[in-house]
Amino acid sequence: MALTDETAPLPKALEALLADTLDDEKTGANATLGFTFQQWWGALVVAELLDSDEDFAVGMEVKEDVAILDSASAPTCVEFCQIKKNEQAGGWGLKDLHRHGPKKKDKSRDPSILAKLHKRRTEFAGHPTKLRFVSNLAVKIAAGMSSSHCQLTSLSASEQADIQKSIANQLAIGLAQVDLAEWALHRTNLPLGEQYLFLAGKLAHLSAAGKIPFDLPNPTIAARYLASALQNKAADTSYAGSLRELQSRVLSRSEAIQALSEAAGATHRASDQLDSALDQLSAAGYPFLTLKKIKAERTTVLAHAVDRTNDQFKTCVAALATQLSHLSTTASSLPLRDLMDSLVTQTISASPPEFAGLRPGYIYALALLVLNDGIDPDLLAPAPGTQPEASA
Secondary structure, eight states: OOOOTTTSOOOOOHHHHHSOOTTOOOOOOOGGGOOOHHHHHHHHHHHHHTTSSOOOEEEEEESEEEEEESOSSSOOOEEEEEEEOOOSSSOEEHHHHHSOOOBOTTSOBOOOHHHHHHHHHHHTTTSOEEEEEEESSOEEOGGGOEESEEEGGGSOHHHHHHHHHHHHHHHTOOGGGOOOTTEEEEEOOOOSSOHHHHHHHHHHHHHHTTSSSSOOSOHHHHHHHHHHHHHHHHTOOOOOOSHHHHGGGEEEHHHHHHHHHHHHHHHHHHHHHHHHHHHHHHHTTOOHHHHHHHHHTHHHHHHHHTOTTOHHHHHHHHHHHHHHHHOOHHHHTSOHHHHHHHHHHHHHHHOGGGGTTOOHHHHHHHHHHHHTTOSOGGGGSOOOOOOOOOOO
16 A cells, blocks of 8 residues: 555654664775865865754765765754866866766766765755765856856756756656755866865855854864864775764864864964074074074974874974983973984984875974974873674
8 A cells, every 4th residue: 555645654854864884884084195186175164054043063074075064963954065076178068967977897887976976865865965966167058158056956957857867767767756955056266286275265254244153264284173173084094883982083163163273273383482492593593594494394293283184294293302301301401403403303313204205394393392392282182992893
Protein backbone atom coordinates (compact mmCIF):
# COMPACT_ATOMS: atom_id res chain seq x y z
CA MET A 1 0.00 0.00 0.00
CA ALA A 2 1.35 3.41 -0.95
CA LEU A 3 2.21 5.77 1.90
CA THR A 4 -0.08 8.73 2.36
CA ASP A 5 1.01 12.11 3.66
CA GLU A 6 -0.14 11.05 7.14
CA THR A 7 1.91 7.84 7.14
CA ALA A 8 5.02 9.07 5.27
CA PRO A 9 8.15 8.77 7.42
CA LEU A 10 9.56 12.00 8.82
CA PRO A 11 12.93 13.08 7.39
CA LYS A 12 15.99 12.25 9.47
CA ALA A 13 17.16 15.02 11.75
CA LEU A 14 19.60 17.44 10.11
CA GLU A 15 22.34 16.63 12.62
CA ALA A 16 21.96 12.92 11.82
CA LEU A 17 22.30 13.60 8.10
CA LEU A 18 25.45 15.67 8.71
CA ALA A 19 27.14 12.80 10.55
CA ASP A 20 29.74 10.74 8.70
CA THR A 21 28.90 7.61 6.77
CA LEU A 22 31.25 4.94 5.50
CA ASP A 23 30.74 6.27 1.96
CA ASP A 24 32.05 9.75 2.77
CA GLU A 25 35.50 10.67 1.47
CA LYS A 26 37.62 12.41 4.10
CA THR A 27 41.23 12.97 3.14
CA GLY A 28 41.88 15.85 5.52
CA ALA A 29 44.34 18.70 5.07
CA ASN A 30 48.06 18.18 4.64
CA ALA A 31 49.66 20.62 7.06
CA THR A 32 53.02 20.56 5.30
CA LEU A 33 51.68 21.82 1.98
CA GLY A 34 50.33 25.18 3.15
CA PHE A 35 46.84 26.46 2.52
CA THR A 36 44.85 25.53 -0.57
CA PHE A 37 42.65 27.87 -2.59
CA GLN A 38 39.67 26.02 -1.13
CA GLN A 39 40.82 26.67 2.43
CA TRP A 40 41.50 30.34 1.74
CA TRP A 41 37.98 30.65 0.31
CA GLY A 42 36.58 28.95 3.42
CA ALA A 43 38.45 31.46 5.59
CA LEU A 44 37.05 34.29 3.45
CA VAL A 45 33.53 32.94 4.02
CA VAL A 46 34.18 32.98 7.77
CA ALA A 47 35.25 36.63 7.54
CA GLU A 48 32.19 37.52 5.46
CA LEU A 49 29.89 35.81 7.95
CA LEU A 50 31.47 37.81 10.78
CA ASP A 51 30.07 40.91 9.08
CA SER A 52 26.64 39.99 10.47
CA ASP A 53 25.53 39.17 14.00
CA GLU A 54 24.13 35.77 13.04
CA ASP A 55 25.62 32.53 14.32
CA PHE A 56 27.37 30.17 11.90
CA ALA A 57 29.76 27.26 11.55
CA VAL A 58 31.98 26.47 8.55
CA GLY A 59 33.33 23.02 7.82
CA MET A 60 35.83 21.83 5.23
CA GLU A 61 35.11 18.45 3.65
CA VAL A 62 31.85 18.04 5.56
CA LYS A 63 29.92 16.29 2.80
CA GLU A 64 31.18 18.92 0.30
CA ASP A 65 34.26 21.12 -0.15
CA VAL A 66 32.73 23.68 2.20
CA ALA A 67 29.57 23.37 4.29
CA ILE A 68 28.05 26.46 5.93
CA LEU A 69 25.71 25.84 8.87
CA ASP A 70 23.58 28.38 10.71
CA SER A 71 24.83 26.97 14.04
CA ALA A 72 27.46 24.55 15.32
CA SER A 73 25.29 23.34 18.20
CA ALA A 74 21.75 23.39 16.75
CA PRO A 75 21.84 23.68 12.94
CA THR A 76 18.59 24.07 11.05
CA CYS A 77 19.88 24.69 7.51
CA VAL A 78 23.03 24.10 5.49
CA GLU A 79 24.66 25.48 2.36
CA PHE A 80 26.86 23.11 0.37
CA CYS A 81 29.60 24.72 -1.70
CA GLN A 82 31.75 23.10 -4.33
CA ILE A 83 34.96 25.00 -5.10
CA LYS A 84 36.74 24.71 -8.46
CA LYS A 85 39.92 26.61 -9.24
CA ASN A 86 40.38 27.25 -12.96
CA GLU A 87 43.73 28.55 -14.20
CA GLN A 88 42.85 28.46 -17.90
CA ALA A 89 41.93 31.49 -19.95
CA GLY A 90 38.28 32.34 -20.36
CA GLY A 91 35.48 31.12 -18.14
CA TRP A 92 33.20 28.18 -17.56
CA GLY A 93 30.54 27.27 -20.07
CA LEU A 94 27.20 26.46 -18.47
CA LYS A 95 27.20 23.05 -20.14
CA ASP A 96 30.59 22.32 -18.55
CA LEU A 97 28.86 22.32 -15.19
CA HIS A 98 26.09 19.86 -15.97
CA ARG A 99 27.82 17.61 -18.53
CA HIS A 100 28.71 14.22 -17.00
CA GLY A 101 32.28 13.00 -17.06
CA PRO A 102 33.90 10.80 -19.72
CA LYS A 103 33.40 7.05 -19.71
CA LYS A 104 35.65 5.10 -17.37
CA LYS A 105 37.00 1.60 -17.92
CA ASP A 106 33.87 0.07 -16.40
CA LYS A 107 31.82 2.23 -18.82
CA SER A 108 30.37 4.24 -15.94
CA ARG A 109 30.59 8.01 -15.80
CA ASP A 110 31.10 10.41 -12.94
CA PRO A 111 28.19 12.78 -12.41
CA SER A 112 28.65 16.42 -13.35
CA ILE A 113 29.49 19.21 -10.93
CA LEU A 114 25.86 20.27 -10.65
CA ALA A 115 24.59 16.69 -10.39
CA LYS A 116 26.95 16.02 -7.46
CA LEU A 117 25.68 19.12 -5.71
CA HIS A 118 22.04 18.21 -6.29
CA LYS A 119 22.68 14.78 -4.83
CA ARG A 120 23.33 16.53 -1.51
CA ARG A 121 19.97 18.26 -1.76
CA THR A 122 18.31 14.92 -2.37
CA GLU A 123 20.08 13.37 0.61
CA PHE A 124 18.98 16.27 2.83
CA ALA A 125 15.37 16.33 1.62
CA GLY A 126 13.06 17.79 4.22
CA HIS A 127 15.59 20.38 5.42
CA PRO A 128 16.40 23.83 4.01
CA THR A 129 19.48 23.57 1.80
CA LYS A 130 21.34 26.02 -0.38
CA LEU A 131 23.81 25.06 -3.09
CA ARG A 132 26.68 27.08 -4.49
CA PHE A 133 29.23 26.47 -7.24
CA VAL A 134 32.28 28.67 -6.63
CA SER A 135 35.19 29.42 -8.93
CA ASN A 136 37.72 32.11 -9.66
CA LEU A 137 36.20 32.43 -13.15
CA ALA A 138 32.70 33.45 -14.18
CA VAL A 139 30.19 31.20 -15.91
CA LYS A 140 29.12 31.96 -19.49
CA ILE A 141 25.35 31.86 -19.76
CA ALA A 142 22.84 32.79 -22.47
CA ALA A 143 23.88 34.99 -25.39
CA GLY A 144 27.55 34.64 -24.52
CA MET A 145 27.16 36.69 -21.35
CA SER A 146 29.19 35.92 -18.24
CA SER A 147 27.77 36.10 -14.76
CA SER A 148 29.78 36.66 -11.60
CA HIS A 149 26.86 35.65 -9.42
CA CYS A 150 23.48 34.36 -10.41
CA GLN A 151 20.76 32.00 -9.23
CA LEU A 152 19.92 29.07 -11.49
CA THR A 153 16.29 30.15 -11.35
CA SER A 154 17.29 33.42 -13.05
CA LEU A 155 18.56 31.58 -16.15
CA SER A 156 16.46 31.28 -19.27
CA ALA A 157 13.74 28.65 -19.37
CA SER A 158 15.68 26.60 -21.92
CA GLU A 159 18.87 26.69 -19.82
CA GLN A 160 16.98 25.60 -16.72
CA ALA A 161 15.32 22.79 -18.68
CA ASP A 162 18.70 21.55 -19.99
CA ILE A 163 20.13 21.50 -16.46
CA GLN A 164 17.12 19.68 -15.01
CA LYS A 165 17.12 17.09 -17.78
CA SER A 166 20.86 16.46 -17.44
CA ILE A 167 20.75 16.11 -13.64
CA ALA A 168 17.67 13.90 -13.72
CA ASN A 169 19.34 11.60 -16.25
CA GLN A 170 22.61 11.35 -14.30
CA LEU A 171 20.98 10.75 -10.92
CA ALA A 172 18.18 8.57 -12.30
CA ILE A 173 15.44 10.72 -10.77
CA GLY A 174 12.36 12.41 -12.16
CA LEU A 175 12.48 15.92 -13.63
CA ALA A 176 10.11 17.13 -10.93
CA GLN A 177 12.66 16.10 -8.29
CA VAL A 178 15.34 18.43 -9.66
CA ASP A 179 15.02 21.59 -7.58
CA LEU A 180 17.00 24.62 -8.83
CA ALA A 181 15.89 26.99 -6.05
CA GLU A 182 18.48 28.63 -3.76
CA TRP A 183 21.29 27.52 -6.06
CA ALA A 184 23.99 30.03 -7.02
CA LEU A 185 26.83 30.19 -9.53
CA HIS A 186 29.44 32.40 -7.92
CA ARG A 187 32.72 33.89 -9.10
CA THR A 188 34.86 34.77 -6.10
CA ASN A 189 37.15 37.78 -6.11
CA LEU A 190 39.72 35.78 -4.16
CA PRO A 191 42.91 35.83 -6.28
CA LEU A 192 44.92 32.73 -7.17
CA GLY A 193 48.01 34.15 -5.49
CA GLU A 194 48.62 36.03 -2.22
CA GLN A 195 45.15 35.20 -0.98
CA TYR A 196 46.20 36.21 2.53
CA LEU A 197 46.42 39.85 1.41
CA PHE A 198 42.85 39.77 0.12
CA LEU A 199 41.58 38.18 3.33
CA ALA A 200 43.65 40.65 5.38
CA GLY A 201 41.83 43.52 3.68
CA LYS A 202 38.47 42.03 4.66
CA LEU A 203 39.59 41.52 8.26
CA ALA A 204 40.95 45.08 8.44
CA HIS A 205 37.57 46.38 7.23
CA LEU A 206 35.72 44.32 9.85
CA SER A 207 38.03 45.56 12.58
CA ALA A 208 37.63 49.20 11.52
CA ALA A 209 33.83 48.78 11.39
CA GLY A 210 33.72 47.33 14.90
CA LYS A 211 32.54 43.92 13.69
CA ILE A 212 35.49 42.34 15.51
CA PRO A 213 35.52 43.36 19.19
CA PHE A 214 39.24 44.18 19.33
CA ASP A 215 41.95 45.75 17.20
CA LEU A 216 43.97 43.66 14.75
CA PRO A 217 47.50 45.12 14.84
CA ASN A 218 48.50 43.08 11.79
CA PRO A 219 45.58 41.92 9.60
CA THR A 220 47.95 39.99 7.32
CA ILE A 221 49.07 37.75 10.14
CA ALA A 222 45.49 37.52 11.42
CA ALA A 223 44.46 36.26 7.97
CA ARG A 224 47.02 33.46 8.12
CA TYR A 225 45.93 32.63 11.64
CA LEU A 226 42.27 32.36 10.64
CA ALA A 227 43.17 30.12 7.71
CA SER A 228 45.30 28.05 10.06
CA ALA A 229 42.39 27.59 12.49
CA LEU A 230 40.18 26.40 9.65
CA GLN A 231 42.89 24.08 8.32
CA ASN A 232 43.29 22.54 11.77
CA LYS A 233 39.61 21.68 11.62
CA ALA A 234 39.99 20.25 8.12
CA ALA A 235 42.95 18.13 9.22
CA ASP A 236 40.75 16.26 11.71
CA THR A 237 39.72 13.08 9.88
CA SER A 238 38.17 11.39 12.91
CA TYR A 239 34.85 9.66 12.30
CA ALA A 240 32.00 11.92 13.40
CA GLY A 241 28.93 9.83 14.15
CA SER A 242 27.13 12.61 16.01
CA LEU A 243 26.78 16.38 15.98
CA ARG A 244 28.95 16.64 19.09
CA GLU A 245 31.76 14.79 17.33
CA LEU A 246 31.24 16.82 14.16
CA GLN A 247 31.85 20.05 16.09
CA SER A 248 35.57 19.22 16.16
CA ARG A 249 35.57 19.54 12.36
CA VAL A 250 33.69 22.83 11.96
CA LEU A 251 34.76 26.34 12.91
CA SER A 252 32.05 28.16 14.83
CA ARG A 253 31.57 31.91 15.10
CA SER A 254 32.90 31.97 18.67
CA GLU A 255 35.95 29.91 17.66
CA ALA A 256 36.69 32.25 14.76
CA ILE A 257 36.56 35.26 17.09
CA GLN A 258 38.74 33.43 19.60
CA ALA A 259 41.28 32.55 16.89
CA LEU A 260 41.51 36.18 15.77
CA SER A 261 41.79 37.29 19.38
CA GLU A 262 44.70 34.93 19.94
CA ALA A 263 46.30 36.13 16.72
CA ALA A 264 45.98 39.75 17.82
CA GLY A 265 47.56 39.04 21.18
CA ALA A 266 50.24 36.67 19.91
CA THR A 267 51.11 39.02 17.06
CA HIS A 268 51.55 41.90 19.46
CA ARG A 269 53.81 39.94 21.81
CA ALA A 270 55.87 38.33 19.05
CA SER A 271 56.34 41.53 17.06
CA ASP A 272 57.32 43.48 20.18
CA GLN A 273 59.87 40.86 21.20
CA LEU A 274 61.34 40.57 17.72
CA ASP A 275 61.52 44.32 17.16
CA SER A 276 63.16 44.80 20.54
CA ALA A 277 65.81 42.22 19.67
CA LEU A 278 66.42 43.82 16.26
CA ASP A 279 66.91 47.20 17.94
CA GLN A 280 69.46 45.63 20.29
CA LEU A 281 71.38 44.13 17.39
CA SER A 282 71.38 47.44 15.56
CA ALA A 283 72.61 49.31 18.64
CA ALA A 284 75.34 46.71 19.12
CA GLY A 285 76.65 47.31 15.59
CA TYR A 286 75.63 43.96 14.16
CA PRO A 287 76.75 43.59 10.50
CA PHE A 288 74.44 45.77 8.40
CA LEU A 289 73.75 43.39 5.51
CA THR A 290 73.04 40.42 7.77
CA LEU A 291 70.72 42.54 9.89
CA LYS A 292 68.98 43.72 6.73
CA LYS A 293 68.33 40.08 5.73
CA ILE A 294 66.88 39.33 9.17
CA LYS A 295 64.54 42.34 8.94
CA ALA A 296 63.44 41.22 5.48
CA GLU A 297 62.13 37.98 7.04
CA ARG A 298 60.26 39.74 9.85
CA THR A 299 56.74 39.53 8.39
CA THR A 300 57.15 35.93 7.27
CA VAL A 301 58.43 34.74 10.63
CA LEU A 302 55.68 36.58 12.52
CA ALA A 303 53.08 35.03 10.21
CA HIS A 304 54.50 31.56 10.82
CA ALA A 305 54.56 32.24 14.56
CA VAL A 306 50.76 32.12 14.57
CA ASP A 307 50.40 29.39 11.95
CA ARG A 308 49.85 26.21 13.93
CA THR A 309 49.97 23.98 10.87
CA ASN A 310 53.54 24.75 9.74
CA ASP A 311 55.36 21.57 10.72
CA GLN A 312 58.83 22.76 9.73
CA PHE A 313 58.44 25.93 11.78
CA LYS A 314 57.42 23.94 14.87
CA THR A 315 60.32 21.53 14.37
CA CYS A 316 62.82 24.38 14.07
CA VAL A 317 61.45 26.10 17.17
CA ALA A 318 61.78 22.86 19.12
CA ALA A 319 65.35 22.36 17.88
CA LEU A 320 66.38 25.90 18.81
CA ALA A 321 64.69 25.68 22.23
CA THR A 322 66.39 22.35 22.94
CA GLN A 323 69.80 23.65 21.91
CA LEU A 324 69.29 26.79 23.97
CA SER A 325 68.82 24.67 27.09
CA HIS A 326 72.09 22.86 26.30
CA LEU A 327 74.26 25.95 25.84
CA SER A 328 77.22 26.14 28.12
CA THR A 329 77.34 28.63 30.98
CA THR A 330 79.96 30.59 29.07
CA ALA A 331 77.78 30.82 25.96
CA SER A 332 74.68 31.82 27.94
CA SER A 333 76.54 34.84 29.32
CA LEU A 334 77.26 36.21 25.83
CA PRO A 335 75.61 39.42 24.55
CA LEU A 336 72.59 38.94 22.27
CA ARG A 337 74.51 39.25 18.98
CA ASP A 338 77.01 36.52 19.92
CA LEU A 339 74.43 34.36 21.66
CA MET A 340 72.22 34.38 18.55
CA ASP A 341 75.13 33.43 16.29
CA SER A 342 76.17 30.64 18.64
CA LEU A 343 72.63 29.27 19.00
CA VAL A 344 72.03 29.21 15.24
CA THR A 345 75.38 27.61 14.45
CA GLN A 346 75.05 24.88 17.06
CA THR A 347 71.40 24.12 16.28
CA ILE A 348 71.95 23.78 12.52
CA SER A 349 75.00 21.61 13.21
CA ALA A 350 72.94 19.34 15.47
CA SER A 351 69.83 19.20 13.27
CA PRO A 352 70.68 20.14 9.66
CA PRO A 353 67.66 18.45 7.96
CA GLU A 354 65.16 20.52 9.96
CA PHE A 355 66.51 23.78 8.54
CA ALA A 356 66.86 22.64 4.93
CA GLY A 357 65.65 25.24 2.44
CA LEU A 358 65.33 28.07 4.97
CA ARG A 359 67.10 31.38 4.34
CA PRO A 360 69.73 32.47 6.91
CA GLY A 361 67.80 35.67 7.72
CA TYR A 362 64.71 33.60 8.51
CA ILE A 363 66.64 31.29 10.84
CA TYR A 364 68.23 34.21 12.68
CA ALA A 365 64.83 35.91 13.09
CA LEU A 366 63.40 32.67 14.43
CA ALA A 367 66.31 32.37 16.87
CA LEU A 368 65.61 35.89 18.11
CA LEU A 369 62.00 34.95 18.87
CA VAL A 370 63.13 31.86 20.77
CA LEU A 371 65.74 33.82 22.73
CA ASN A 372 63.21 36.52 23.63
CA ASP A 373 60.28 34.20 24.51
CA GLY A 374 58.26 35.50 21.58
CA ILE A 375 56.86 32.10 20.57
CA ASP A 376 53.46 30.87 21.75
CA PRO A 377 54.21 27.59 23.56
CA ASP A 378 50.90 26.15 22.34
CA LEU A 379 52.40 26.20 18.86
CA LEU A 380 54.47 23.16 19.76
CA ALA A 381 51.51 21.06 20.88
CA PRO A 382 51.03 17.95 18.71
CA ALA A 383 48.13 17.83 16.30
CA PRO A 384 45.09 15.95 17.57
CA GLY A 385 45.13 12.28 16.64
CA THR A 386 42.49 10.62 14.57
CA GLN A 387 39.93 8.21 15.86
CA PRO A 388 39.07 4.91 14.18
CA GLU A 389 36.05 4.91 11.94
CA ALA A 390 32.94 3.05 12.90
CA SER A 391 32.66 -0.40 11.44
CA ALA A 392 29.93 -1.29 9.04
